[in-house]
Amino acid sequence: MYRVLFKRLEGNSDIAIPKKMSDWAAGFDLQAAIQEPLTLQPLERKLIPTGFAMAMPMELEAQIRPRSGLAYKHGITCLNTPGTIDADYRGEVKVLLVNLGQEPFTITRGERIAQMVFQVVPAVLIEEAEELPDTVRGDGGFGHTGV
Numbered sequence: 001m002y003r004v005l006f007k008r009l010e011g012n013s014d015i016a017i018p019k020k021m022s023d024w025a026a027g028f029d030l031q032a033a034i035q036e037p038l039t040l041q042p043l044e045r046k047l048i049p050t051g052f053a054m055a056m057p058m059e060l061e062a063q064i065r066p067r068s069g070l071a072y073k074h075g076i077t078c079l080n081t082p083g084t085i086d087a088d089y090r091g092e093v094k095v096l097l098v099n100l101g102q103e104p105f106t107i108t109r110g111e112r113i114a115q116m117v118f119q120v121v122p123a124v125l126i127e128e129a130e131e132l133p134d135t136v137r138g139d140g141g142f143g144h145t146g147v
């Protein structure tokens, strides 16, 4: 079990700690910490504050992902999905929503707008090399096995 510190930012005492809606859910739901209701017109994007910052162990990242219900019913998704929260980021977590639906969509304070999934990121050291080890695939890609 990894321990992640959650810090509620000033003026957000009503915003809940990111919460799983079932015991084995992968994602912690995130609430919109906006002061006033906010409307996204079709194709409009807006950065939505969540009212908190956090600190996680350095081997983790957090991914900000859309909620499928909002995507299916209203065309609301995260433009940069999955958004990446770096372990060393101490700023407010924000959600970049875009309205891909055909109707304006209004978000109110406290609405669950996205979810956050934690992942382990392997430590990687990139080294420059003159030659790469051979493989059967070689440079085949982009559908070279057929569609």
Ligand SMILES: O=c1ccn([C@H]2C[C@H](O)[C@@H](COP(=O)(O)OP(=O)(O)OP(=O)(O)O)O2)c(=O)[nH]1
Pocket (backbone or CB within 6 Å): 064, 080, 082, 083, 084, 085, 086, 087, 089, 092, 093, 094, 095, 096
């Ligand atoms: O959906 C997101 C994506 C990013 N961030 C924050 C946390 C992350 O650690 C930081 C930087 O994100 P990213 O690396 O994706 O953006 P960048 O354009 O590369 O910015 P930077 O130069 O600050 O790394 O912005 C969010 O709050 N929400």
Ligand SMILES: [Mg+2]
Pocket (backbone or CB within 6 Å): none
């Ligand atoms: Mg970056």
